[in-house]
Amino acid sequence: MTASSPFAFDWLRTHAAAAPQAPFIGTPAGWMTYGAAAARLERLALELSVGGLRAGEPVVIALPSGPAAVIASLAVQSLGACAVEVTREWGVEALQAITAQTGARLAFIAGRDARLWCRVQGGFLRIYVVHPDAPSARIRDLLQPAEVLWLSEDLALEPCAAPAGPGPALEADCPAQVTYTSGSTGRHRGVIHTHRNVAANTQSICCYLGLTREDRVMAILPLYYCYGKSLLQTHLYVGGSIFFDSRFMYPQVVVRAMAEQRCTGFAGIPLSFELLRRQVAPESLKIASLRYVTQAGGAMQADTVRWTRAAFAPAPLFVMYGQTEATARLSYLAPQMAQAKAGSIGKGIPGVELRVVDGEGHERPDGEVGELVARGDNVTPGYFREPEATREILHDGWLWTGDLAYRDAEGFLFIVGRSKDVLKIRGRRVSAAQIEDGLRCHPNVGDVAVIGVPDEIDGESALAFVVLRGEGTVDAPALRRFCHERGPSYLVPKLIRFEPALPRTANGKTAKGELRAKLQRS
Secondary structure, three states: OOOOOOOHHHHHHHHHHHOOOOEEEEEOOEEEEHHHHHHHHHHHHHHHHHOOOOOOOEEEEEOOOOHHHHHHHHHHHHOOOEEEEOOHHHHHHHHHHHHHHHOOOEEEEEHHHHHHHHHHOOOOOEEEEEOOOOOOHHHHHHOOOOEEEEEOOOOOOOOOOOOOOOOOOOOOOOEEEEEEEEOOOOOEEEEEEEHHHHHHHHHHHHHHHOOOOOOEEEEOOOOOOHHHHHHHHHHHHHOOEEEEOOOOOOHHHHHHHHHHOOOOEEEEOHHHHHHHHHHOOHHHHOOOOOOEEEEOOOOOOHHHHHHHHHHHOOOOEEEEEOOHHHOOOOEEEOHHHOOOOOOOOEEEOOOOEEEEEOOOOOEOOOOOOEEEEEEOOOOOOOEOOOHHHHHHHEEOOEEEEEEEEEEOOOOOEEEEEEOOOEEEEOOEEEEHHHHHHHHHOOOOEEEEEEEEEEEOOOEEEEEEEEEEOOOOOOOHHHHHHHHHHHOOHHHOOOEEEEOOOOOEOOOOOEOHHHHHHHHHHO
16 A cells, blocks of 8 residues: 555554554664554644744654654644755764754754754754653753753653644645755755655655565665655655664674664665675575665765675666755666666656757767766655756756766667766765865865866765965875864875866866876876
């Protein structure tokens, strides 16, 4: 049975009514059923409603993947408000910018992150702290002047005497969530996903993967990432189950859990499969229950693709392509075409139209490179409170992906590069400008240019060409330590080359094409 409503919280209610004891969310700590999750959703929604949550209001959710994060997001959406899922990994500056842009008054945080959030200095009126025990006086003091309310890790709340009134009248085109992603500007940018976007993307993925209530996915990807979020949404839609496991730094542990939990699906980015290849015996991946494997988040090395297909066989590998601006997914390569169309991202998912066009939007002939554009109900209406940036990517209903591609005579698509200066490191879109700005903060760096180079582990890694300032001296390890102290690891260039000067174009811009050519010659 699948749900027919366009609202994910209704999918939970539908399956809870039909099979309340069916497993829904699992973690290494245990399972929560559909019935228990639905009861917690209704009780939390009542708490939020009584507390004054308004329709259309953004709510920050900064929780690790698990029951609390899922229920908080669905409860917020059931009241017509908008879930904004973030992670501590982004650091204080990025979180402060996001909370300032959204103007969020409410937040859900983990108790362990109280010290981080006191530094964010958001204008929160109320913060729900998810913690095994009631927040201590120290935590409350850290989060002042916000009102601090405690929630247990499974979000069990005391019964409430207040009656549950009728929910707000919602339209499918109302925002359901804002998913932040790094754009070409070098900062996080909020992508609006409406309920219609989510439903369209979910139904398409369920269709080509053939998902049913019998399916259970091993989820190592976080919920703030659109790929990870889509795993939850697809399995919720069909009444299946999802097992969250954050222990992938020890891949063997997760592989054992996948077998013990009888998972039917596994999803990863290129780094996931590289780690499995390096640390796990292929025979341990022959899991009897496993029905399929999916990969997205950037191009994977050809030899790793071959290894993955062989290691997981007979479970087939679906190679997929997508963007946050498309809710998650735009195309997939059917497993039976793996050899004939190696390197292809396949064809559009059901309900999505893909074209390769020139700069004026005219379709390019087969075999000729152009920009890949997409149209479908899963395409975002735009960036959150950024109309100019929205106009850059949306034209006459088409999403301009920024990826360069060509289409072969049989309609299969092949990505050849990106029109925007964005790298894809460990499945994450990272602006070259973001890394460059970090390096320029060093007092001995005068000029810098960053390009992406193939990396068999990370998919792509950052190579920085650095020109030192004056008589200043600094070596590559010191520069990398400097970057690491200022931000997350994906903003630390893996490779650094020192140059006397950087090549320039006629209009004064860095000629990165010349740097790439120089690299190929060396």
